[in-house]
Amino acid sequence: MAIYRLDRFFKDKELSGTMVFSILFSAFVFLFLAALIFFLFIEGFPALKREGLQFFTEANWFFRISEYKAASMIYGTFMVSLIAIFIAAPIGFGASVFISEYLSGSPRFFAKSIIELLAGIPSVVYGLLGILFLQPFLYKNFDLNSGDTLLTAGVLLSIMILPTIITLSDDAFRSVSSEERETSLSLGLTKEETFFSTVFPKALPGFIVAILLATGRALGETIAVFLVVGRADNRLPNSLFDLDPVFKAGQTLTSKLGGSEIFIAYGNPEHWSSIVALGLFLFVFVMGCVLIGDLILIYRDKSRI
Amino acid sequence: MELKVKNLSVLSGKEQIVKNISFSLNENEIVALVGPSGAGKSTILRSLNRLADKESGLKVEGEVLYDGKNIFTSYSLNELRRKIGLVFQKPCVFPGSIYKNVLFGIRHHKSLKKSEADDLVESMLKKSHLWREVKDRIYKSANILSLGQKQRLAFARTLATDPDILLLDEPTSSLDPYSTHEIEQVLLELKQNKSILLVTHLLQQGKRISDRVLFISSSNGPGEIVEEGTVSEIFDNPKNNETKIYFQNS
Amino acid sequence: MRYYFRISKDICFKSFSLISALLTFGILALGLWLIVLKGFSAVSFDFISSSMSQGGLSGGILYQIIGTFILIFTVLLIVSPLSVGIALLRSFYLKNDKSRKIFTTFLYVINGIPSIIFGIFGFFLFVKFFGWGKSWLTGGILLSMMILPTVSLSLSEGISRIPKDYIESAKSLGLSSSAVIFSVVLPQSFSSFISGLLLGLARAAGETAPLLFTATIFSGADIPGGIKESPILSLPYHIFTLAQESYQPQALENAWGSVFVLILIVVFFSALALPFRLKSHEEANV
Ligand SMILES: Nc1ncnc2c1ncn2[C@@H]1O[C@H](COP(=O)(O)OP(=O)(O)OP(=O)(O)O)[C@@H](O)[C@H]1O
Ligand SMILES: [Mg+2]
Numbered sequence: 001m002a003i004y005r006l007d008r009f010f011k012d013k014e015l016s017g018t019m020v021f022s023i024l025f026s027a028f029v030f031l032f033l034a035a036l037i038f039f040l041f042i043e044g045f046p047a048l049k050r051e052g053l054q055f056f057t058e059a060n061w062f063f064r065i066s067e068y069k070a071a072s073m074i075y076g077t078f079m080v081s082l083i084a085i086f087i088a089a090p091i092g093f094g095a096s097v098f099i100s101e102y103l104s105g106s107p108r109f110f111a112k113s114i115i116e117l118l119a120g121i122p123s124v125v126y127g128l129l130g131i132l133f134l135q136p137f138l139y140k141n142f143d144l145n146s147g148d149t150l151l152t153a154g155v156l157l158s159i160m161i162l163p164t165i166i167t168l169s170d171d172a173f174r175s176v177s178s179e180e181r182e183t184s185l186s187l188g189l190t191k192e193e194t195f196f197s198t199v200f201p202k203a204l205p206g207f208i209v210a211i212l213l214a215t216g217r218a219l220g221e222t223i224a225v226f227l228v229v230g231r232a233d234n235r236l237p238n239s240l241f242d243l244d245p246v247f248k249a250g251q252t253l254t255s256k257l258g259g260s261e262i263f264i265a266y267g268n269p270e271h272w273s274s275i276v277a278l279g280l281f282l283f284v285f286v287m288g289c290v291l292i293g294d295l296i297l298i299y300r301d302k303s304r305i
Numbered sequence: 306m307e308l309k310v311k312n313l314s315v316l317s318g319k320e321q322i323v324k325n326i327s328f329s330l331n332e333n334e335i336v337a338l339v340g341p342s343g344a345g346k347s348t349i350l351r352s353l354n355r356l357a358d359k360e361s362g363l364k365v366e367g368e369v370l371y372d373g374k375n376i377f378t379s380y381s382l383n384e385l386r387r388k389i390g391l392v393f394q395k396p397c398v399f400p401g402s403i404y405k406n407v408l409f410g411i412r413h414h415k416s417l418k419k420s421e422a423d424d425l426v427e428s429m430l431k432k433s434h435l436w437r438e439v440k441d442r443i444y445k446s447a448n449i450l451s452l453g454q455k456q457r458l459a460f461a462r463t464l465a466t467d468p469d470i471l472l473l474d475e476p477t478s479s480l481d482p483y484s485t486h487e488i489e490q491v492l493l494e495l496k497q498n499k500s501i502l503l504v505t506h507l508l509q510q511g512k513r514i515s516d517r518v519l520f521i522s523s524s525n526g527p528g529e530i531v532e533e534g535t536v537s538e539i540f541d542n543p544k545n546n547e548t549k550i551y552f553q554n555s
Numbered sequence: 556m557r558y559y560f561r562i563s564k565d566i567c568f569k570s571f572s573l574i575s576a577l578l579t580f581g582i583l584a585l586g587l588w589l590i591v592l593k594g595f596s597a598v599s600f601d602f603i604s605s606s607m608s609q610g611g612l613s614g615g616i617l618y619q620i621i622g623t624f625i626l627i628f629t630v631l632l633i634v635s636p637l638s639v640g641i642a643l644l645r646s647f648y649l650k651n652d653k654s655r656k657i658f659t660t661f662l663y664v665i666n667g668i669p670s671i672i673f674g675i676f677g678f679f680l681f682v683k684f685f686g687w688g689k690s691w692l693t694g695g696i697l698l699s700m701m702i703l704p705t706v707s708l709s710l711s712e713g714i715s716r717i718p719k720d721y722i723e724s725a726k727s728l729g730l731s732s733s734a735v736i737f738s739v740v741l742p743q744s745f746s747s748f749i750s751g752l753l754l755g756l757a758r759a760a761g762e763t764a765p766l767l768f769t770a771t772i773f774s775g776a777d778i779p780g781g782i783k784e785s786p787i788l789s790l791p792y793h794i795f796t797l798a799q800e801s802y803q804p805q806a807l808e809n810a811w812g813s814v815f816v817l818i819l820i821v822v823f824f825s826a827l828a829l830p831f832r833l834k835s836h837e838e839a840n841v
Contacts, residue, residue, distance in 0.1 A: 009650055009654055018736055025641060182360055184410075185359075262678065287664065294659075
């Protein structure tokens, strides 16, 4: 009976050894993912239940006196990613336009390979460069009390997510055929008019997905942020428009999770659960970006046909 | 305005695609460019619209004078491309309505009031002999049109920018004999104030509407114009052996 | 008037994109130049062939390099079979578009998980629950899971690009579907597999976050003696630790040296992937 239903999902009607392995391996990976998600929810949930809404609204994390309120880390994560996207989106847009619309042939291939190389540089290397060059640079030029700030982390992140934005948007722009470009040019439109009337409308979903995935990457980046963010707990702005904490040391979800507090936390169920809850949040935010991006692509491909 | 092509050669890297192309296209004239597939007809049209050198990365040598001035040096791209319009061999319609497609080029060149735009769309679609079929759905997507309809839409779109010189790359290749006939009538009408360079595989079409014929062949390497003459000269009395064979087999 | 407006818009657009591109490549060039400048002088034969001493202030990074390669090799062994299985399921076995889309989303989800979450999950499951303590094997497993989507999707795209006729003509000769896989599908998509694998390994070589609590220590390990209870040294973690002591000139010097070596490893793998990527693009245009 089970074998009979195989052909509802699979092209092959009979099981073969290769197919069994293929399914088993995939099931194993699926199990790993399921276990990871299960872990985040089961271990993180008690903290949410215990702390309630205050977990997000109050900045009060002192594990020695069993206070676990995470608002400042959530704030830090959002500000840092916001700064990064704010800087990287326009520059990434411009650079990918240059690569896809003004370069062709081997210069284009060369530029793309370099950008992809840049994407492969480990975050710890960015972190070290951040400590040694970006941090003193911002310290001097922005009149800060210390060079380790949310701003520093945001600027460093913007450099790190640039390659992601550029490669993905270039792919999106390039998916518009050269016939469409040439037809538009042949009618006497400028490159700019051609871009905005033929390329961009078609590539817009792809560009949005590029920004979303880059945001996901910024939200989840740990090592580089850890090294330059200052890791000062419990700072929140006084009002919505108070940008002061951005220019001071701060803490993000990832910089908290990357610290050695993990080892202390494990022995204490309350503490551990609060730590995992931070991870759960991070996971939910990042998955939000990834899944919305995926939906946009699915919807786009559907409406194209 | 007249177009004078002198010693035009197009190269891809070191390899020549066409060489030493010289001809002129006079005012109020239809010139047919015929020859075997792959000879370089589309390449010539694309170099006159400056897509070959600017977009395909080909090298274009020689001189092309439009209104007495060199197209490679004396005109800005947009100005030139508007004056020398090109209709592609393979039509490409943009996402969006038929209406939007007709206005795609012209609305960048000048601002149109709604009523002007409506009138323009109607007259262009009539000229391209498409109006009757689509008049009830000009605000619907252009993508669902048939290939032949798309070809006529592309023609209307180029016509809407009001070019002086029309470069047409097999504009009737996907059309039935009746529509073909209608388009030919339109071309004869357009001849009153434009010049037309027409690539065609239909010799009868060349015979019916063109004033002169250029025969291009690439049997000895890069494409070259091997014979040029009036319709009667070249069809009834070809001097070149290759031209003769080509015409006999059609 | 309108004409000049159009032209100036066009020029602005071009200048903006040119400046953005220059800025991007400028930052990149500056970064790489700094790494080479600072790193090259810090690297010597002694540095890469001796072990660390004085808490990283002197000595070399031999065991960090070895540790990184052990991790890469472990990842290679785990990822290869898994990614082949996953790619076959996605591109060869799955019948309809819908299940393929769901399966793809599943891979995107794994690909999107922040690396630190792998670290915390690994810490919970392997270090504590299984009681392995810090272990190079855990590191290998976590890194494998992280790069698995990259490798699987690359191979899977390669499989999807194989012309249908190839597979159909092989089937028409009476080959079983396993035989079709081993004689047509996998050989035809080999370059996609290798290019994905090399890019994934380059990424794995530089990862720090998942290893923080699960696999790496800063000092006191050399060649791991056990299968699952032995921690390991690695280059990224070494740099990470030294970076936090960068106020000491010697620590900084050694950090630069390690960065230089790590970048060489990463660039080596990425550069190795290039010809395979070109090849898989050519295969796509058959
Ligand atoms: N961008 C290019 N790079 C290199 N070669 C090209 C390029 N464009 C065209 N060619 C070559 O130039 C030759 C002429 O092509 P072209 O399209 O001009 O032929 P054609 O006369 O229009 O043929 P057809 O009647 O089939 O449309 C062909 O051999 C083609 O391969
Ligand atoms: Mg042609």
